[in-house]
Amino acid sequence: MPYIPHTPDDVRAMLVAIGADSIEDLFDEIPAHLKAAGKLDALPEGLSEMEVTRLMSKRAAQDAGAVSFIGAGAYQHHIPAAVWEIATRGEFYTAYTPYQAEASQGTLQVIYEFQTLMTRLTGMDVSNASVYDGASGLAEAVLMSLRANRKSKSRKVLVPTALNPRYTSATRAIVENQDVALEMVEFDAAGGQTPLEMLKPYEGEDFAALVISQPNFFGSLEEVDALTDWAHANKMLVIGVVNPTSLALLTPPGEWGTEGADIVVGEGQPLGVPLSSGGPYFGFMCCKQKHVRQMPGRIIGRTVDMEGKQGFTLTLQAREQHIRRSKATSNICTNQGLAMTAATIYTSLLGPDGLGNVAAHCHANTQALADKLTAIDGVERAFTAPTFHEVVLTLPKPADQVLAALAEKDVLGGVSLAKDYDMASAILVNATEVHSEGDLDLFAAALKEVLA
Amino acid sequence: MSETQLIFQLSHPGRSATSQAPKALAEDKLSAIPAHLRRKEKPGLPEVSEMQVVRHYTNLSAKNFAIDKQFYPLGSCTMKYNPRGANRAAMLPGFLNRHPLAPESHSQGFLSCMFELQNFLKEVTGMKGVSLAPMAGAQGEFAGVAMIRAYHDARGDDQRTEILIPNAAHGTNPATAVMCGYKVREVPVGPDGDVDLEALKAACGPQTAGLMMTNPSTCGVFERQIEDIAKAVHEAGGLLYYDGANLNAILGKVRPGDMGFDVIHMNLHKTFATPHGGGGPGAGPVGVSERLLPYLPTPMAGQRDDGSYHWIDTDTLDTSIGHLSAFMGNAGVLLRAYFYARSLGREGMIRVGEFSTLAANYLLKRLEAVGCTAAYPDRRASHEFILTFAKEAKELGVTAMDIAKRLLDYNQHAPTTYFPLLVPECFLIEPTETESKEALDEFVEAMAAILEEARNEPDRVKEAPFTQPVRRLDDVKAARELDLTWSE
Numbered sequence: 001m002p003y004i005p006h007t008p009d010d011v012r013a014m015l016v017a018i019g020a021d022s023i024e025d026l027f028d029e030i031p032a033h034l035k036a037a038g039k040l041d042a043l044p045e046g047l048s049e050m051e052v053t054r055l056m057s058k059r060a061a062q063d064a065g066a067v068s069f070i071g072a073g074a075y076q077h078h079i080p081a082a083v084w085e086i087a088t089r090g091e092f093y094t095a096y097t098p099y100q101a102e103a104s105q106g107t108l109q110v111i112y113e114f115q116t117l118m119t120r121l122t123g124m125d126v127s128n129a130s131v132y133d134g135a136s137g138l139a140e141a142v143l144m145s146l147r148a149n150r151k152s153k154s155r156k157v158l159v160p161t162a163l164n165p166r167y168t169s170a171t172r173a174i175v176e177n178q179d180v181a182l183e184m185v186e187f188d189a190a191g192g193q194t195p196l197e198m199l200k201p202y203e204g205e206d207f208a209a210l211v212i213s214q215p216n217f218f219g220s221l222e223e224v225d226a227l228t229d230w231a232h233a234n235k236m237l238v239i240g241v242v243n244p245t246s247l248a249l250l251t252p253p254g255e256w257g258t259e260g261a262d263i264v265v266g267e268g269q270p271l272g273v274p275l276s277s278g279g280p281y282f283g284f285m286c287c288k289q290k291h292v293r294q295m296p297g298r299i300i301g302r303t304v305d306m307e308g309k310q311g312f313t314l315t316l317q318a319r320e321q322h323i324r325r326s327k328a329t330s331n332i333c334t335n336q337g338l339a340m341t342a343a344t345i346y347t348s349l350l351g352p353d354g355l356g357n358v359a360a361h362c363h364a365n366t367q368a369l370a371d372k373l374t375a376i377d378g379v380e381r382a383f384t385a386p387t388f389h390e391v392v393l394t395l396p397k398p399a400d401q402v403l404a405a406l407a408e409k410d411v412l413g414g415v416s417l418a419k420d421y422d423m424a425s426a427i428l429v430n431a432t433e434v435h436s437e438g439d440l441d442l443f444a445a446a447l448k449e450v451l452a
Numbered sequence: 453m454s455e456t457q458l459i460f461q462l463s464h465p466g467r468s469a470t471s472q473a474p475k476a477l478a479e480d481k482l483s484a485i486p487a488h489l490r491r492k493e494k495p496g497l498p499e500v501s502e503m504q505v506v507r508h509y510t511n512l513s514a515k516n517f518a519i520d521k522q523f524y525p526l527g528s529c530t531m532k533y534n535p536r537g538a539n540r541a542a543m544l545p546g547f548l549n550r551h552p553l554a555p556e557s558h559s560q561g562f563l564s565c566m567f568e569l570q571n572f573l574k575e576v577t578g579m580k581g582v583s584l585a586p587m588a589g590a591q592g593e594f595a596g597v598a599m600i601r602a603y604h605d606a607r608g609d610d611q612r613t614e615i616l617i618p619n620a621a622h623g624t625n626p627a628t629a630v631m632c633g634y635k636v637r638e639v640p641v642g643p644d645g646d647v648d649l650e651a652l653k654a655a656c657g658p659q660t661a662g663l664m665m666t667n668p669s670t671c672g673v674f675e676r677q678i679e680d681i682a683k684a685v686h687e688a689g690g691l692l693y694y695d696g697a698n699l700n701a702i703l704g705k706v707r708p709g710d711m712g713f714d715v716i717h718m719n720l721h722k723t724f725a726t727p728h729g730g731g732g733p734g735a736g737p738v739g740v741s742e743r744l745l746p747y748l749p750t751p752m753a754g755q756r757d758d759g760s761y762h763w764i765d766t767d768t769l770d771t772s773i774g775h776l777s778a779f780m781g782n783a784g785v786l787l788r789a790y791f792y793a794r795s796l797g798r799e800g801m802i803r804v805g806e807f808s809t810l811a812a813n814y815l816l817k818r819l820e821a822v823g824c825t826a827a828y829p830d831r832r833a834s835h836e837f838i839l840t841f842a843k844e845a846k847e848l849g850v851t852a853m854d855i856a857k858r859l860l861d862y863n864q865h866a867p868t869t870y871f872p873l874l875v876p877e878c879f880l881i882e883p884t885e886t887e888s889k890e891a892l893d894e895f896v897e898a899m900a901a902i903l904e905e906a907r908n909e910p911d912r913v914k915e916a917p918f919t920q921p922v923r924r925l926d927d928v929k930a931a932r933e934l935d936l937t938w939s940e
Contacts, residue, residue, distance in 0.1 A: 001800070001803055001807075002535075002795050002796055002800055003532070003533050003535065003725070003796075003885070003886050004803055004807050004885050004886060005886065005887070005888040005889075006807060006810070006888070006889065010888075010889045011810065013889065014810055014811075014813075014814040014889060015810075017814055017817050017818060018810075018813045018814055018817050019817070020813070023806045023807075023809070023810050026806075026809045026810060026813050026832055027674075027705055027809065027832075028832065029673070029674045029676055029831070029832050030674055030676075030702075030705065030706055031676070031679070034678075034679075034706050034710055034711060035705060035706060036578070036704060036705055036706055036707045036710065039575075039578065039707060039710075040575055040576060040704060040798050040801060040802065041798070042571065042575045043572060043575055043576070043793075043797060043798035043801060044794070044797055044798065045797045045798065045799075046794070046795055046796050046797025046798070046799060046800045047794050047795055047797065048795075049535075049537040049795065052537065052541065052791050052794045052795050053537060053540070053541055055794065056541040056544065056547075056565070056787070056790075056791060057541075057544055058561070059546070059560075059561030059562070059564055059565055060541075060544035060545065060546030060547045060561055060562075061544075061546050061561070062546065062560050062561035063546045063547070063550045063554070063558055063559055063560065063561040063562050064545060064546035064549065064550075066554070066558050068549075068551050068554065070551045070553050070554065072553055073778050073779075074551060074552055074553075074778075074779065076549070076551075078472075080469070080472045080502075082502060082505065082506050084543070086506065086509045086510060086513070088539060089510070089513045090518050090519070090520025090521065091513035091514060091516045091518045091520065091521065092513050092516065092518075092729065092730055093518070093520070093534065093539070093727045093729060094518040094519035094520045094531075094534050094727050094728065095516045095517060095518040095519075095728065095729070095730040096524065096526055096529055096531060096728045096730070096731070096865075097728065097730070097731040097732075098730065098731065100517070100856070100857075100860065100865065100866050101922075101925050102857065102860055102917050102920040102921070102922055102923070102924065102925070103516070103517040103860050103865060103866075103917075103920055104515075104516055104517065104730075105512075105515040105516070105920075105921045105922060106512040106513050106514065106515035106516035107516055107730035107731065109456065109458070109512055109515070110509070110512055110730075112458075112936075112937075112938070113458060113459050113460070113938070115936055115937050116458075116460065116937040116938045117497060119937050120495045120496040120497060121495050121497070125937075126936045126937065127936070127937070129731065130732070132587040132588065132591065132733075132777060133587070133777045133778055133779075134778055135775070135777050135778035136587070136591070136776060136777050164778065166775060166778040166779070167778060169766075169774055169775050170774070170775045170776060170777055170778060172774065173598075173749075173773055173774030173775055173776060174594070174631075174776065177598055177601060177631065177632045177633040178631065178632075178633050179633065221485065221486070221489050224489070225488070247491070247495065248491070248494070248495060249482070249485065249490060249491060250485075250489055250490065250491055251488075251489055251490065251491050251492075252491060252495070255492075267778065274548040274549065274784075275548065275549055275550060275551050275552065276542075276547065276548050276550070276783055276784045277547065277550050277551075277552050277559075277562055277779070277780065277783035277784070278552030278777070278778070278779025278780045278781065278783050279552075279587065279733070279777065279779060279780070279781055279782040279783050279784060279785070280587070280732075280733035280782040280783075280784050280785055282733075292934070292936070298731065299936060300936070301930035301931070301934060301935055301936055302930070302935040302936075302938075303925050303926045303927070303929045303930035303933075303935070304925070304926050304929065305922040305923040305924060305925050305926065306915075306923045306924050306925075306926070307923050309922055309923070310922075311921075311922035311925045312925075313925045313927055313930050315927070315930040315931050315934070315936075316931060316934075320623075321590070321623040321624050321626075321627035322622075322623040322624075322871075323623070324623070324627075325623045325626040325627060325636075326626035326627060326629065326630045326636045327630075328623070328627040328630075330627065330631070331590045331593065331594060331624050331627035331628040331630075331631050332588075332590055332591075333588065333589065333590045333622075333623075333624050334588035334589060334590065334719075334721065334728075334731065334732040334733070334734040335588070335731055335732040335733075336587075336729075336732045336733045337728075337729045337730040337731030337732040337733070338727070338729030338730060338732065338733060339729075339732075339733060341729070341730060344459075344509075345505060345509050347497055348459050348497070348498050348500060348505045348508075348509075349469045349472050349500075349502060349505050350469070350472060350473055350497070351467075351468045351469065351473075351497050351498060351499045351500065352494040352495050352496070352497045352499065353468055353473070353476070353494070353499075354468055354469065354472055354473030355473070355495070355497065356476075356494060357473045357474050357475065357476050357477070358473055358474065360476070360477045360481060360482055361474045361477065363481070363482060363484075363485065364477055364481040364482070367481075367484060386484050386485055386486055386489075387484070388485070403555070404555070404557075407555045407557050407558060408557075412551065412554055412555065412558065415553055419767075433474045
């Protein structure tokens with residue numbers, strides 16, 4: 001029996017101890033007509049580890065082999081071998097949430113280190129132990145801003161259209177049930193940014209927060225200082241949505257404008273977590289000290305034991321569902337612990353210079369890719385704003401058609417902006433440190449053929 | 453074990469794991485980024501060697517209890533063996549490197565696994581449709597209650613403002629109802645562990661949007677009146693939500709769909725043996741009855757007539773409650789669950805419910821025999837059961853928390869303590885089907901020894917643990933003098 005150790009002798013001895021004649025007797029409190037006997041017939045026979053591995057290897061191989069330039073919220077990076085070899089050690093992989101602190105000091109210290117790393121990258125005061133992903137993290141940040149902004153009575157938040165549309169839709173799906181509305185701010189069609197003038201119509205109005213995405217979905221860099229100061233002057237909190245790799249190079253949100261952002265969230269995947277079809281990733285969430293009691297999710301504190309020795313423990317639990325039930329800051333319980341552990345190891349391995357070099361190569365490779373692609377007739381940069389590691393290009397043919405033709409050549413040439421932005425001939429492309437000069441040339445050659 | 457320094461304390465300026473990052477680029481390669489958007493100082497990340505990192509985190513891992521090391525009988529958490537084969541399969545390069553937005557032409561392998569997993573979960577739960585999108589149990593609960601709301605809204609039935617929840621429920625249930633914009637009304641549980649049916653009937657009305665419940669309940673017993681409960685809620689126009697936290701107990705024996713539930717979530721990190729990872733990631737797929745099919749969260753995997761697979765998203769299912777994450781949920785966890793389901797097959801699924809129930813009833817009887825007090829002695833245990841130490845607390849001054857901490861010294865992870873809230877000084881114990889009889893017997897011996905200590909040398913119990921990396925921690929200091937980040 002897979003994973004079940006009991007021999008027939010064990011079963012007999014256990015039934016004797018219970019005083020039951022058969023295992024079926026143990027289900028005698030369940031009404032007989034409800035029992036599922038014979039109802040699982042659509043399930044296949046069980047397979048051995050070798051057989052399932054063979055089957056899944058075949059399927060995994062079906063999806064492999066292409067060179068990809070898709071970013072749009074999830075990015076390819078080199079992941080040091082040590083990251084997942086350590087993260088999948090049984091002691092991390094098969095441990096539970098660290099409620100028994102004395103028997104969980106490993107996980108607890110990792111989280112405390114993670115919290116410290118994230119505050120240093122973002123320039124914020126405090127961090128939680130992770131939320132599900134960047135998009136749902138933004139939903140939590142929006143709900144948090146309503147609780148934290150004492151100067152506002154609004155249940156509305158300003159969100160740039162240039163934010164990753166998947167973040168917008170997930171946030172909407174999560175917050176609308178609580179009658180929270182997202183007001184969409186247009187972007188400048190030439191720059192691909194959200195300049196101050198787009199905010200002018202909302203001046204003096206009551207909103208709980210302004211969301212600022214740096215870089216935005218188009219890869220463009222926003223004028224974060226001016227946007228932050230505008231929001232604060234209008235009594236709004238600032239929610240920064242950032243890419244953690246970029247923070248090795250860009251101004252941390254804690255230093256945006258005069259006062260810095262109030263809440264910062266983002267997708268942690270670039271920090272050592274594989275693409276893996278979209279998850280498990282982890283969302284990070286940081287804030288100013290004064291808002292810490294409004295933060296959702298687990299938070300670890302450093303303290304001492306009864307002998308005065310340093311130790312780590314879950315703290316501020318009165319915010320959480322297992323204590324506060326219907327009055328909790330969120331319903332979140334399980335988070336993304338293992339991915340957070342991997343990110344802690346990754347960030348420690350890279351260090352400030354290593355992460356800076358990764359960010360620099362991402363930027364430089366994307367610039368080089370854009371140069372090679374715009375050398376092709378009819379391919380142009382869609383926007384004028386400076387970019388980090390993604391760029392929007394317009395093509396002389398419909399984007400969906402071009403991407404399908406590229407895919408046939410095993411080149412995944414980015415994502416189409418036809419559906420989300422009504423830009424039928426625009427694609428969003430990304431390159432990172434993993435792309436070689438040869439990869440960039442391969443893309444350029446394939447695109448040239450497809451457009452010919 | 454010695455105090456481990458923080459990774460930041462190992463840092464020396466100029467040191468690095470050189471082989472892990474690309475070489476530095478000339479500054480002019482960054483000239484396209486305006487200077488005023490650049491960071492003034494580099495971030496204060498640790499500067500350490502590769503071996504320092506490996507040694508540091510390996511040593512930290514040794515400070516954890518884990519299923520791979522110890523018996524871990526946490527009630528309602530289903531800490532069963534996490535097959536290593538599932539991990540290897542999910543980490544195959546083709547799966548690991550697949551971008552979530554890769555075109556369907558380059559996703560057929562992955563989509564086929566997801567499509568089959570949806571079907572397996574439909575079959576074992578008796579529901580009509582399944583979405584794998586929610587990323588954990590609590591997000592599955594959110595999706596479920598949001599679908600209940602979407603259903604009422606679509607019918608113009610806007611008077612329904614309340615969700616009913618038994619007072620033994622997990623804290624996520626009331627927190628979820630509030631996140632979906634509902635008020636919570638708690639329903640009492642009777643002395644035998646079943647819901648107080650008369651109180652429930654009295655609470656049902658035109659304001660009832662639905663009822664959230666777990667069956668077997670968090671009292672560790674099967675709710676015998678489930679059909680009457682379903683009838684009462686349905687007659688009032690409400691829908692029934694099944695919290696799948698305890699699905700392990702009934703896998704292959706009873707299906708929530710057959711019990712009358714309209715929507716359920718499953719915790720694959722419990723029932724389908726994916727790892728807990730020190731607090732996550734999980735996966736919380738939802739299953740629904742016919743009338744909630746239009747509202748399932750997206751994306752889902754579908755199959756065309758020609759056998760190929762495709763995504764079902766909001767462009768074709770515009771009644772969906774929408775996306776709950778940027779992409780499609782915790783795909784890597786779902787692949788591990790798929791491996792588990794294929795490896796168990798039909799017979800294996802049925803055995804899960806049987807042997808987890810056998811283990812729990814055996815452990816309960818053995819613990820009663822060595823002097824432990826069952827909270828519901830006249831009931832069958834499901835896959836878990838409750839002990840109460842109210843007598844020990846009163847007579848010996850030894851609490852459930854003390855016994856939990858002392859268990860750590862016996863190399864046994866403590867069960868869930870002080871939950872459900874309605875049983876004083878309680879343990880909720882769930883042994884799972886993957887523990888051998890010898891492991892269960894060792895736990896009984898440890899409990900017998902601790903009860904003996906509680907009577908003869910109670911300080912051994914009250915001051916425990918003695919063998920862990922730290923003694924009991926000062927939680928009050930942790931909350932009053934917040935120290936949430938390291939500073940040099």
